Amino acid sequence: MIQEFRLPDLGEGLTDAEVVQWLVAPGDTVALNQTLAEVETAKAVVELPSPYDGTVTTLHAEAGDTVEVGAPLIAFDVAGAETADAAQAGAEPADAATAANTGDASDAGEKTPPNLVGYGAAPSSKARPARRARRAAAASTPTDTAVLEAAPHDVLPDAPASPRIGDRPRSTPPVRAYAKRLGVDLVLVAAEVGDRVITRDDIDAYAERIGGQTDRPAPAASQPSAFGDASERETRIPIRGVRKHTAAAMVQSAFTAPHVTTFHTVDVTATMDLIASLRADRSLSEHRIGPLVVVAKAVCLALGRTPGLNSRWDEEAGEIVQPHYVDLGIAAATDRGLIVPNIRDADGMNLPQLADAVSALTQTARSGKTSPADLAGGTFSITNIGVFGIDAGTPILPPGQSGILAVGAVRRMPWEHHGEIALRQVMTLSLSFDHRIVDGAEGARFVKDVADILEQPGRAMILG
Incomplete structure (x- = not known):
């Protein structure tokens, strides 16, 4: 049937x-x-x-x-x-x-649907999915392992390649789009490269072998362009998926919550010394403790003194809702756009636990495997713009949150220290908050609390 x-x-x-x-x-x-x-x-x-x-x-x-x-x-x-x-x-x-x-x-009945949102728990099945069987077999084959390790940048390292089904070639969506634009049949390419992931280099090599008979666009020699293909005046990219959702969410947030941003530059030399000592500790070598992790811990501590920044505005109920926990969002830039997955109950974690949670969250986001449940329900967010060498910015609030902290780059520069000028490591914090819930004094107090912890990590022992 x-x-x-x-x-x-x-x-x-x-x-x-x-x-x-x-x-x-x-x-x-x-x-x-x-x-x-x-x-x-x-x-x-x-x-x-x-x-x-x-x-x-x-x-x-x-x-x-x-x-x-x-x-x-x-x-x-x-x-x-x-x-x-x-x-x-x-x-x-x-x-x-x-x-x-x-x-x-x-x-x-006996055959219930799988474990998806809107479905019940997945039943046990004695049959092993063919995809997993093929993946297990590939893992035991030295040749396949070497191919995966040597794959060009078109193959995402964090995402396993899809299996070849029947005559369907193995490739990634960007490579398939590239082949379609050049008029190259991936089935013919697969016949030459065998049962492995097809890359852009394979497509280029095939196009050269058939004597340039494809409609590959050639750049204009007389007018080289820094934007790539000079034969086309513009590129149109469909707005969909994660990018479409992010754009709609940012517009909703920007025109719903009155944003205010405050900045504070702080001497984080003591924090960087602490991080260096923790990394040298063999018992902590498995945990990637960096500036973002320490800032996350400082944020969780500071939110206890300024609960307004861990709140949300409930328009329908006419209430301000203050959770008694911190589901900490960490903004992650991916190939599909910006997403903000959450660390559940981050306020109850110590530094090693936070470091592990941030690492797992980042790896999952970059591989495109973040679940919808992990993207919902955050109470406060952090965005690490320092990894791009940026000092400060004006981040937009994720919908439903009243605060987001942008963490700038750590820079070594002349700074007043104990009445003298010395080379110190400094960082700028940028806090955007919903002015319906948080007033300027509360926002400033929160940033100062975070800064005090970063200046003197020992304050985390007494802050309450």
Whole structure:
């Protein structure tokens, strides 16, 4: 019996998702919970597991297509037909998902949907997904390992390459777009490079071998351009996915909350000495404790004295909500745009724990695997502009938060110290806050508390 799998609600009221790549093709046999595709929502890239054991019959969307929540995504030929969806006449797959989410196992039958937002917990399956099996086999092959280590920059190091399904070549979305622009058939390239990830260099080499018969645009020799391809006057980039969501959120925040930004430059020499001593401690060598981690700890301590900066404005209820915890957002720049995943209950962590949480958060964000749940519910945020060599800025509040702190670069410069001029390490803090909730005095007190801890880390022992 043919069963349709419709795009589920992937969380936070998201209305659609873009198909990044299919990991299966019509005719493939799939197991329950085997990954079918990667889709990009307005917040993150999500892997969609299969809700059925069966054979793929139809893909209702191509890679790059945007699919509405509830629209058919893929169809299966399911043996037995006694599935959760067919248990009730005329019921849609989304109805079974709702039943699983409410925990009503009697309505879900033996095959409940996978563990997605809007679905219940994933059932155990004895069948190992083919993708994982192939990945495990590849890990044991020295040749494949060498290829992955030598892959050019087009292959993201943090994200495992997708398997080749049937005649579908293995490549990343930017490489597929590049090949399409040049008119190169990736199937023909794959026939030459074998079963490994295709890169831009492979496409260029193939184009040269066929004697320049592709429509590859050549730059104008007489008018070289610093912007790349001089034969085209402009490049149009679709606004979608994470970037579209970020833009809408920033516009909403900028025109809803009255922003005020205050700046303070602080001598962080003592903090940098502390970091150096912690890094030299062998018992802490596994934890990457840096300036951002110490600032995060200082922020958590300072928020205890200025709870307004850890609050949100509830327009409908006519209330200011003050959480008794800190879910600390750390802004992360990714290839898909800026996202702000959160560290849950950061106020209860020590420095090593915060360092591990920041490292895990950053790696997950860069690989595009941050879940929608990790992007929601933050109470205060930090953005580290110092990694770009920037001293100060005016950050925009994430929607629903009343404060965000920009951390500038640490610079060595002449500074007044104990009545004399000395070379010291200094940093600028930039705090933006919602003036509906926080007044200037409270904002200044918060920045001063953070600065005092960074100037004298020992103050963390007495600040309360």
